[in-house]
Amino acid sequence: MTSRPIDPFYVMEVVANAQRREREGHAVFHLEVGQPATGAPAGAIAAGHELLDHDVLGYTISSGIPELAPAIAAHAARTYGIDLDPGRIALTQGATGAIVLAILAAFEPGARVGVTNPGYPCYRNMLVALHMEPVLLDVDETTRFQPTTSHLEAAGPLDGVIVASPSNPTGTVLSPGELQTIAAWCDSHDVRLISDEIYHGLIYGDAEATTAASYSDSAIVINSFSKYFSMTGWRIGWAVLPEPLAEPFDRLAQNLVICPPALSQHMALAALNCRDELDGHVSRYTTNRQILLDGLPRAGMPDLAPADGAFYIWARTDHLAADSKTLAAEWLRDFGVAATPGVDFDPKRGHKYMRFSFCGSPETMHGAIDALTTWRMRSLAS
Numbered sequence: 111m112t113s114r115p116i117d118p119f120y121v122m123e124v125v126a127n128a129q130r131r132e133r134e135g136h137a138v139f140h141l142e143v144g145q146p147a148t149g150a151p152a153g154a155i156a157a158g159h160e161l162l163d164h165d166v167l168g169y170t171i172s173s174g175i176p177e178l179a180p181a182i183a184a185h186a187a188r189t190y191g192i193d194l195d196p197g198r199i200a201l202t203q204g205a206t207g208a209i210v211l212a213i214l215a216a217f218e219p220g221a222r223v224g225v226t227n228p229g230y231p232c233y234r235n236m237l238v239a240l241h242m243e244p245v246l247l248d249v250d251e252t253t254r255f256q257p258t259t260s261h262l263e264a265a266g267p268l269d270g271v272i273v274a275s276p277s278n279p280t281g282t283v284l285s286p287g288e289l290q291t292i293a294a295w296c297d298s299h300d301v302r303l304i305s306d307e308i309y310h311g312l313i314y315g316d317a318e319a320t321t322a323a324s325y326s327d328s329a330i331v332i333n334s335f336s337k338y339f340s341m342t343g344w345r346i347g348w349a350v351l352p353e354p355l356a357e358p359f360d361r362l363a364q365n366l367v368i369c370p371p372a373l374s375q376h377m378a379l380a381a382l383n384c385r386d387e388l389d390g391h392v393s394r395y396t397t398n399r400q401i402l403l404d405g406l407p408r409a410g411m412p413d414l415a416p417a418d419g420a421f422y423i424w425a426r427t428d429h430l431a432a433d434s435k436t437l438a439a440e441w442l443r444d445f446g447v448a449a450t451p452g453v454d455f456d457p458k459r460g461h462k463y464m465r466f467s468f469c470g471s472p473e474t475m476h477g478a479i480d481a482l483t484t485w486r487m488r489s490l491a492s
């Protein structure tokens with residue numbers, strides 16, 4: 111028996127090369143990964159210290175410590191003005207744990223599930239690993255790299271669809287009306303909608319992101335403490351489940367993971383009350399985004415997806431190099447700029463794009479823009 115062939119995540123190669131250059135003593139401007147430069151908020155760290163000294167931190171029930179789901183329901187009420195039954199909220203090991211359990215709870219082997227292309231590669235890799243069929247919905251700038259019901263109609267029979275708004279890698283957002291239309295289409299076609307809302311809280315300008323839970327009780331909503339809450343390594347996220355899926359999801363969680371990390375659950379509870387500190391990070395991302403939006407055109411990249419949310423800019427680079435992998439390697443080797451070529455996110459057209467992550471410091475953004483502008487001047491002169 112052989113295991114299912116799963117695509118590699120090319121960004122990890124960029125990360126490894128960037129780290130090697132740093133070990134060799136070269137400066138590197140990191141714009142390759144969606145890893146906030148900050149750690150967990152101070153209130154969460156303080157709660158963690160306290161617990162380490164006084165709590166055995168044993169197993170919890172699989173859906174999480176009793177206080178956390180009601181606190182997330184209160185967060186949803188504050189953020190979106192909706193009333194969620196805490197019994198529909200399950201704590202998980204990051205959004206990743208939530209997506210795997212959601213897919214397993216919602217679909218049978220062989221299920222056809224639409225995923226946007228470009229999109230977050232783990233969706234299609236998880237579906238393949240779980241013996242399901244990812245159906246690529248090729249989206250482009252004409253719909254701001256987000257799917258419409260025309261994409262869903264054109265995909266043939268679907269069992270489910272996964273959307274992400276704001277999206278990784280494009281940062282684009284489904285407006286409330288667009289998300290509502292997709293949710294209604296899914297409900298009327300008996301297609302299970304999974305809405306990945308991990309980048310909520312990271313929204314810029316006039317963009318507005320709302321939750322699929324406002325529009326459909328059948329949608330599964332995925333969220334996490336990794337991005338806005340700046341707690342990637344603590345591996346804590348959550349799912350909002352349709353009522354009939356809450357129990358199957360819980361049974362899977364009991365058997366596959368037992369429970370999310372206990373310490374992280376308590377820290378996440380504290381993090382929900384750290385919004386001032388976390389909103390400070392969003393101000394920094396807003397500054398960083400503007401540095402890149404102003405600087406990338408000067409460095410020869412004027413064609414950028416609207417960076418409405420998350421902390422990514424998706425830039426067209428095929429007028430600069432036929433393959434963005436080669437370009438990324440050159441930028442890292444000669445200019446110390448680490449960016450992610452688009453192939454991870456779009457196996458068909460990703461070689462024409464580069465993803466820049468702006469969750470580092472403003473100094474890193476300025477340094478990268480200066481280096482890329484020098485690269486551009488030199489390549490124009492040669």
Ligand SMILES: Cc1ncc(COP(=O)(O)O)c(C=O)c1O
Pocket residue numbers: 144203204205206207230274277278306308333334335336342346347
């Ligand atoms: C769209 C999207 N969903 C899910 C994840 C995984 O998040 P987590 O760290 O919560 O597992 C990521 C990570 O970058 C992501 O970009």
